[in-house]
Amino acid sequence: MIGDLYQTALRYGTTYEESSTDGVRPRPHWEPLIHSLDQLGTEELRRRWALAERSIRENGITYNMYGDPLGVNRPWKTDVVPLLLLEEEWKFIEAGIIQRAELLSRLLEDLYGDQNLLKNGHFPAALLYGNPSFLRPLVGVPVPKHSHLHMLAVDLARSPDGKWWVLADRTQAPSGSGYALENRTIVSDLLPELFRESNVKRLAPFFRAQREALIAMAPRENPRIVLYTPGPHNETYFEHSFLAKYLQFTLVVGSDMTVRDRRLYLKTVSGLEQVDVILRRVDDGFCDPLELRGDSLLGVPGLVEAIVAGNVTVANALGSGLIESAAIMPFLPGLSRHLLGEELKLPSVATWWCGQDRALDWVLNHLDSVVVKPAFPSRGMEPVFGSELPEAKKAELIERVRAFPHEYVAQEQVTLSTAPVWEDDRLNPRSIVLRTFVLNTPNGWIALPGGLVRVSEADGTVVSMQRGGHSKDAWVLSNDPVDTFSMLRPVNEPLELRRASHIVPSGVADNTFWLGRYVERAENIARILRCLVPKVRHGEVSELGGLMSLHSSLGSSKSKLRKTKLAATTFALFEKELLSMLTDIKRWDSLPSTLAEVGRIGGNVRERLSADLTLLIGQLRTAMDAEPGVPLAEYSGMLTGCLELLSAFSGMERENLIRGSGWLFMSIGRRLERAIYMTRQLRVITRPLSAENWDYLAYLLDVADSSVTYRTRYYTTLQPIAVIDVLMMDETNPRSLAFQIEHLVELYEKLPRHDTGDLKTMVNALNRLRSLDLQAMLYPAQDKLGRRNAALGRLDRLLADFEQLLPSWSNNLSSRYFSHARTLPITMGQ
């Protein structure tokens, strides 16, 4: 049966294959899965897989790889086939990782406390003193219960004899639990029938326990909890924003926070809000540039002080990275007996710390069978496979290890087990590592049933997400029906009613403001391009002036477009310029780079947006993707598609968003951007417009979606003053300048602690617009005697004033609400 799917024989006769003993028949607990994959058939699997991949892309599930040509935001890779674990086996693993968590937790407590383990020789002092992750300012600082090691991740591998071994412990800021949850969502959607029937242990209770454990750590009632991320460029940023949303915590970066009077605060648009608990995803050394690494740009100066004063709890506690070192592994069996009075249940992979003379000798004599690694991961040395080293390099390595032995560990090369991965319409066996998670709660340790399975690249034996591997879901098959709890609150739980509960960190307000501006900018560019593309392709010489005027209203400073003597040459140049605006991602003002910016900023505030909005942003980001060399004509349809997405965005923004500060900033951004575009477009008329460019008026009405309005009022007569009335003065036209200014006044007034001066500036601007008397103005620009039309000159000056005023007003808004989120502290005296 399994043979239908397995096209290749098992690569390693000596490895443990998770799904089968002989590569022909599945193990009994894999039978239903293999059977149902067979039943679905290749076609159906392919179809479901395509849907899943689309949802991964559109939901923006990503993993950032450093040094990847695709750059940040690489789509997450998962597999349709979960790893299946029987409940009995899982119970064994669970007991092992929980024991390990308890042991590591006690080890941390001792090393940051009385250090009895050093005094009685149970732990080598060199592993403490030589470890750059030993954070001395945290020694002796009392840590609330359960926070030292709030969460532990343990990487497990299965050896050929079927036994599980610990490859590594992640104690610093373990990642992966969020990806595990995403994988579960994706795979249970792919195989819904099988999932329902398989009694798979659910993940949600683990996350609820995590939320409750963090709340229990807080020093006060109704605590504010934040998830502290290094920011969007971090490899697992997607997970940070996903977990923040799922656990209902505020996602923050260091510059969103400040310490005042030994308390930690979140900077929000309405002022400072005290923070009680930090769920930390920033490496501890980077968390406070005052007392820890002075070169950190991610930290909060004074955080250690706030911790010492007992005003904030950090989980995992600062300093927990200390025991992420593989060098501690050889000491764990002894420590387990000493601290727990128990034998270690799950063995670590054979590890030698070269700081011990006997281990050093052994390692140097058996270099070919081990992997040499830095004892302290922060040293950043890549693992070296002894067997792959040329002799000269080997001698070099031996010399280095001999000179500073305590800096190195050696580990046995592990033959990983394999599990089937579905690709190219068949199942291929791939090496896997299972990352498991344990949580410290007031009710004891809890393990996430299953975990995140990481899969090696084809033919690879090194398993690392950072090297571009896949992932898998892991199903623990329960013998009994499972608890189908979800994160929703139980209906009978008392709940406090709240309005406007959303506090908006200044950094988030900054991003939503710019999201509004960039979405509007994209719309303006797309509208202008959509108007230009067909007309330039079928260009009539008589239209050229108007089209060039419209192009100039893009305000594109990089354009090399100029009028040549030969109209045909000009049109050719024009087509080239349009193509560049449509495709050139390197041009900051092109449509794709504007959309990329929408995607980037949207990604920064992902946890604040609804799933639908996130989806739209994902679609927008790729809306203009085309093969190179696509002719100009084909872009018309794409532009229309892009504009549809943009209108969907506007619709959602208007109809679905809570009218809180976040929405206010987004709307202000949008109004401001539209006002800036409209001002520029109107100035083309008042500068003034020459007769040969007259068509511009029609194009402009088209771009501003106001042709119909204009025609019902003025029929076909195109008059600049009438166009100006529709697009500038008419407060009932949602595209007019007056409409934007009126709304800016209204929106700005609603902002908490707004500046009365800035409000007045906008009110005055509105009054100036309203007091204009267009009837009194004449066009053309000069009378028959060649005198300049004074009224038109006044109008042009007014627009010129607006061109100054709008950006400077935007700057004032930024410095009032966002600037403190952007100011980085400066280190001095070091």
Place this chain on the structure above:
Amino acid sequence: MLYKINHRTTYRYVSPVSVGSHVACLKPRSYEQNQVVQNSLKIFPEPKTLDERIDYFGNALWFFTIEEPHKELIVESFSEVLRTGDRVPDARASLPWEESTLLLREDHTPEGLDAYQYQFESPRIRIANDFAAYALESFTPGRMMLDALTELTSRIHKDFRFDSRVTTVRTTPEEVFKKRGGVCQDFAHVQIACLRSIKLAARYVSGYLRTYPPAGRPRLIGADASHAWISTYCRGAGWIDMDPTNDIAPTDGHVTLAWGRDYGDVSPLRGLILGGGSHDLQVEVDMEPIDVLPRIAF
């Protein structure tokens, strides 16, 4: 000798600083040969919070934050310290130097553990073969510890030029080693790197050095400077100080402020500010010897 020491640091900023968080390591350590009679700290503007904490190395650190906008920060520390010359090293210091390296690893006594931590790399001082090779020219097999240490100190003094123009506060010991020049901080870092590279425990000492006016001239107020030297753990004799900048074993002209693994642990004043633009720094140290019989309480 009794000293009155006034250490004043002034920062002037081009634009106002809205918040400043600072750490000052300006309270002298008190021990047998370095007794602090009194000490006080003045900060302008008045800080919103001021805490004293003892760090992992036993130094007193002051943490303070200023939360009002300011264009000038003045931190002034006054101390009276009674300094007696270091003990003449015990004859037992003259054990072969290797004794001080090997046994420390097995020594779990509080003193042994405390010393052991200074044998490792620290943020500003990495160990390397070049340093080891330089040190081993003096630390020949079986040579008496004190003998070798004194010679290494002299060699650094001779081989390295005192020149404040070639290094900054951030220059690494590797660069200093190549340039063969620097200031007291650099001399100390290089010697510590040499000692740690051959597995000896060595620490960085920050303090003050008495200067002598030219004959017949009055003492210039504020002309003294903060200084740095090193201390090495010698089995049997304890910690022995050496001043590679002046090629001497510190006597009663040196006053100890603090010690740590390197400059970063004990920099006199560091901090983080919001705003400020560029700044201008002025440090004045005045060390006045009081020529009276020391007031010693028995």
